Amino acid sequence: MKQIALYGKGGIGKSxxxxxxxxxxxxxxxxxxxxxxxxxRDSTRMLMQGRFIPTVMDLVRVRGEAAISLPDVxxxxxxxxxxxxxxxxxxxxxxxGRGIIATFQILEKFGALEGDVIVYDVLxxxxxxxxxxxxREGYAxxxxxxxxxxxxxxxxxxxxCKAVQxxxxxxxxxxxxxxxxxxAKGQPREEELVAEFARRVNSAMIQYIPRDHIVQQAEVxxxxxxxxxxGSAQAEYYRSLAQRIMENTRMTIPTPLEIDDxxxxxxxxx
Amino acid sequence: MTSxxxxxxxxxxxxxxxxxAISVTSHVRDAxxxxxxxxxxxxxxxxxLHASWLDNDHALLPELVSTGLSETEVIFGxxxxxxxxxxxxxxxEVRAIFVLSTCIVDTIGDDVVAVCSEEYxxxxxxxxxxxxxxxxxxxxxxxxxxxxxxxxxxxxKDRGINIIGEMNLEYEVEExxxxxxxxxxxxxxxxxxxxxxxxxxDQFARxxxxxxxxxxxxxxxxxxxxxxxxxxxxxxxxxxxxxSGTLSFIRxxxxxxxIDGQAAASGECRRQEELIAGFADLSHAPAxxxxxxxxxxxxxxxxxxxxxxxxxxGTPENNARLPVSAAIGTAGTRRMLHRWRRAIHA
Numbered sequence: 001m002k003q004i005a006l007y008g009k010g011g012i013g014k015s016x017x018x019x020x021x022x023x024x025x026x027x028x029x030x031x032x033x034x035x036x037x038x039x040x041r042d043s044t045r046m047l048m049q050g051r052f053i054p055t056v057m058d059l060v061r062v063r064g065e066a067a068i069s070l071p072d073v074x075x076x077x078x079x080x081x082x083x084x085x086x087x088x089x090x091x092x093x094x095x096x097g098r099g100i101i102a103t104f105q106i107l108e109k110f111g112a113l114e115g116d117v118i119v120y121d122v123l124x125x126x127x128x129x130x131x132x133x134x135x136r137e138g139y140a141x142x143x144x145x146x147x148x149x150x151x152x153x154x155x156x157x158x159x160x161c162k163a164v165q166x167x168x169x170x171x172x173x174x175x176x177x178x179x180x181x182x183x184a185k186g187q188p189r190e191e192e193l194v195a196e197f198a199r200r201v202n203s204a205m206i207q208y209i210p211r212d213h214i215v216q217q218a219e220v221x222x223x224x225x226x227x228x229x230x231g232s233a234q235a236e237y238y239r240s241l242a243q244r245i246m247e248n249t250r251m252t253i254p255t256p257l258e259i260d261d262x263x264x265x266x267x268x269x270x
Numbered sequence: 271m272t273s274x275x276x277x278x279x280x281x282x283x284x285x286x287x288x289x290x291a292i293s294v295t296s297h298v299r300d301a302x303x304x305x306x307x308x309x310x311x312x313x314x315x316x317x318x319l320h321a322s323w324l325d326n327d328h329a330l331l332p333e334l335v336s337t338g339l340s341e342t343e344v345i346f347g348x349x350x351x352x353x354x355x356x357x358x359x360x361x362x363e364v365r366a367i368f369v370l371s372t373c374i375v376d377t378i379g380d381d382v383v384a385v386c387s388e389e390y391x392x393x394x395x396x397x398x399x400x401x402x403x404x405x406x407x408x409x410x411x412x413x414x415x416x417x418x419x420x421x422x423x424x425x426x427k428d429r430g431i432n433i434i435g436e437m438n439l440e441y442e443v444e445e446x447x448x449x450x451x452x453x454x455x456x457x458x459x460x461x462x463x464x465x466x467x468x469x470x471x472d473q474f475a476r477x478x479x480x481x482x483x484x485x486x487x488x489x490x491x492x493x494x495x496x497x498x499x500x501x502x503x504x505x506x507x508x509x510x511x512x513x514s515g516t517l518s519f520i521r522x523x524x525x526x527x528x529i530d531g532q533a534a535a536s537g538e539c540r541r542q543e544e545l546i547a548g549f550a551d552l553s554h555a556p557a558x559x560x561x562x563x564x565x566x567x568x569x570x571x572x573x574x575x576x577x578x579x580x581x582x583x584g585t586p587e588n589n590a591r592l593p594v595s596a597a598i599g600t601a602g603t604r605r606m607l608h609r610w611r612r613a614i615h616a
Contacts, residue, residue: 061346093347095378102341 003113004178004245005120005134008146009156013183016215016224017146017241018121019046023226024235024242026079031115033074034081035107037134039088039096043121047077050222055087056103070110078227082115096123097130104133113139117246125156126163135167135175142178142251144206147197149182149190151266154197161201161256168253176251179206181241186211193269200265202255206248207241210234286401289315290410291370293438294418295397296332297466300365304335306352306382307372312336322439335359339374348380353388360390365471366421367394368414376400393421393471408489411435415493418466422477424501429527430462432480434497434505435490438467442602449599450484450509453516456534457524477501482526484509509598512571513542513578516599542600546578549607555614556584557592564594571597575606590614 006021008014015036022034036043041055053075059068075083086103088096107113120134134140143164147157157180167175180198182205184190195205218228225234257265288305292315295303305312312334319332337355339348352369359367367390371382377400386396397417399410415435431454436443451461462480463473478501485494485507494505504526510519517535524531559576561569572594584590590613597603 057345060342064342089346093349093379094343094345096345098341098378099345102345 001114001116001118002142002246003118003120003140004142004144005122005140006144006146006181007122007126007157007160008183009125009153010123012146012148012153012156014121014146015043016046016219017181017183017209017238018043018119020224020226020235020238021242021245022047022081022117022119023078023224024239025117025119025246026081027226027239028242028246030117030246032081032117032119033113033115034083034119034121035134036083036085036121037100037103037131038086038121038123039091039099041085041087044075044077044083044085046219046222046224046227047081047083048075049077053083053085055085056106057087057089057099060102060106065106068106070112073106073110074112078224084112095130097128097133100130100133104139126160132163132167135164137170137172137174141174142176142245142248144178144245145180145203146183147180147194148185149187149193149266149269150185151263154194154262154266155259157197158201158256158262161254164254165256177201177203177254178245178248178251179204181206182208184209184211189269193266196269197257197262197265200255200257200261202252204250206244207237209237209241285407287403287405287407287410287413288370288372288399288401289318290405290407290412291368291397291399291414292319292332292334292410293407294411294414294435294466295368295370296334297438297468298366298368298418298471299468300363300470301368302333302335302359302362302364302366303368303370304337304352304355304359305370305372306337306348306355306375306380307339308374309336309338311372318439325441326443339372344374344378347378348375349382349385352380352382352385356385356390356394360392360394364392366392368417369394369396370399371396373400373402376403395421412490412492415466415490416496418474419477419493419497419500422474422501424478425475426479427481427503428462428479429459430476430480431459431523432462432477432483432497432503433464433467433486434483435486435493436464436467437486442596442598442605443467445605446509446598446602449601452601453510453520453538453599454523456520456538457527457529457531459523459527478503482506482523484523511567512574512597512603513600514574515571516542516603519599538600542603545600545604545607549579549611552607552611552614553580554582555590556588557581557590557610557614558584559594560591561594565596568594568596571603572606575603590616 006014006018022032026032056073077083088099120140126132145157147153164177182194191208198205212234214234218225337351343351369386383396386394397414483503483505488507510516520535521531559572592610597606
């Protein structure tokens with residue numbers, strides 16, 4: 001079983017990329033489980049015909065943990081992909097990070113973490129220990145960073161490198177950086193910049209995904225690009241991403257950049 | 271070498287902020303203390319209070335309620351649970367409710383003050399007590415005393431004296447109080463309020479009536495300052511320690527109250543001379559002080575006493591180890607002398 005996690009700045013397109021990746025993986029005949037680890041709970045929408053599925057934390061809150069079972073939290077969407085949303089507290093109260101930890105414990109208890117591939121789609125930044133949960137022992141061993149060429153997006157990706165580096169230094173940790181996915185904004189020389197960033201943090205750009213209006217068209221139709229327009233060039237990029245991830249064997253401990261180095265790197269490609 | 275500290279030496283000053291606050295709020299007889307946190311935080315404090323109270327022949331269970339915070343509230347927020355606990359407590363016959371916070375509640379950011387400021391029909395007084403913020407037992411005591419003092423209004427002054435911040439968990443709390451009351455009576459003064467020891471909530475209305483506040487220890491100076499600002503009451507920073515400390519305490523109280531304390535001090539001085547004379551059998555005994563668990567003031571007091579008794583320096587083979595503890599007033603000094611006699615004649 002392959003377990004991968006996508007991390008990156010909020011709004012960079014992690015959920016879009018995750019959903020299309022899961023759709024492409026399922027097209028290869030693989031059994032896929034996608035877990036949204038963000039209280040905003042919109043990771044799996046495009047795999048569920050636009051539906052916001054009940055979250056694990058919603059069910060815990062309303063029914064209590066004792067009264068829920070596996071079928072209550074796992075929903076089958078496009079092409080048999082199993083979808084889970086962790087959910088969390090209302091904005092501004094409680095502890096969302098603890099909610100992620102509790103969700104993982106519940107999914108473990110149910111034996112839900114199975115299949116050929118598990119895709120964890122995680123909140124924009126590793127703000128506390130809870131959001132590092134998918135990187136811990138027994139869960140995702142391959143981390144993929146989603147970033148554009150914008151400085152703030154690279155900055156967030158660099159921060160996540162720090163978390164991966166820290167976790168990788170633990171004795172039993174198998175967590176490694178699998179690569180950088182460039183989800184382009186359409187800046188000039190963006191692909192070169194992200195590729196160079198990936199090289200400097202001791203990794204590689206595994207896929208360049210150009211900006212394409214078809215992504216928005218698919219979303220307003222509540223579908224992934226793979227489902228909405230399987231013959232499109234954009235769908236081919238996602239299928240390529242899926243293939244490269246399945247074939248990827250280069251797992252590294254990242255070397256995050258100092259902020260000055262990151263800024264001068266960005267300046268080189270302006 | 272191991273040393274076995276006397277019960278009176280047990281210092282809890284470094285402990286949890288929460289415990290310090292509970293040692294205050296649990297002494298308001300007609301109030302309930304709600305501890306907003308996991309049940310263990312309450313359990314350990316109930317055990318501690320119960321054991322301490324039993325040692326002081328005070329066989330009651332403290333009125334503590336835990337909100338019993340669980341993982342569900344940690345994730346989704348615990349404010350509703352606290353609201354329910356306050357409503358539940360306010361439905362019983364209580365005059366006031368104290369709400370104490372815990373580490374996890376401040377970590378997840380529950381707005382305890384906001385929940386407490388809603389209407390429940392009884393005063394609900396929040397006391398910030400999350401221990402992980404670095405506060406000590408004493409900060410908990412001070413926070414609770416200041417939160418309580420804030421509920422009292424300034425009032426007409428009279429001649430009474432307030433006792434501020436008694437160490438409710440110390441073994442000699444009643445003896446020490448009795449000694450202060452005795453010393454005050456030598457000056458014709460009475461205690462107005464024990465703030466806070468075995469009182470009712472309505473008695474706090476008299477907090478501002480005292481002409482002088484006497485603090486149990488200098489750690490309470492922030493409370494003394496607060497009371498001075500709120501009620502204009504001056505304060506003395508500590509109960510008296512040892513022989514000369516007791517005499518200067520009498521003079522300080524007299525000075526602060528504008529009365530002549532000369533006769534009272536002379537009378538007490540004679541009493542102390544009789545006391546020392548009664549322990550003449552200890553003079554020239556080979557002994558040394560055992561100050562392992564004592565503070566600087568306590569050591570100075572013990573050294574003064576050792577000099578008054580004319581103790582001899584012992585040899586390694588022949589040397590009694592004399593326990594040093596807080597000797598409050600002349601009576602506290604007498605109790606320490608009895609312990610010394612037991613050590614020397616052991």
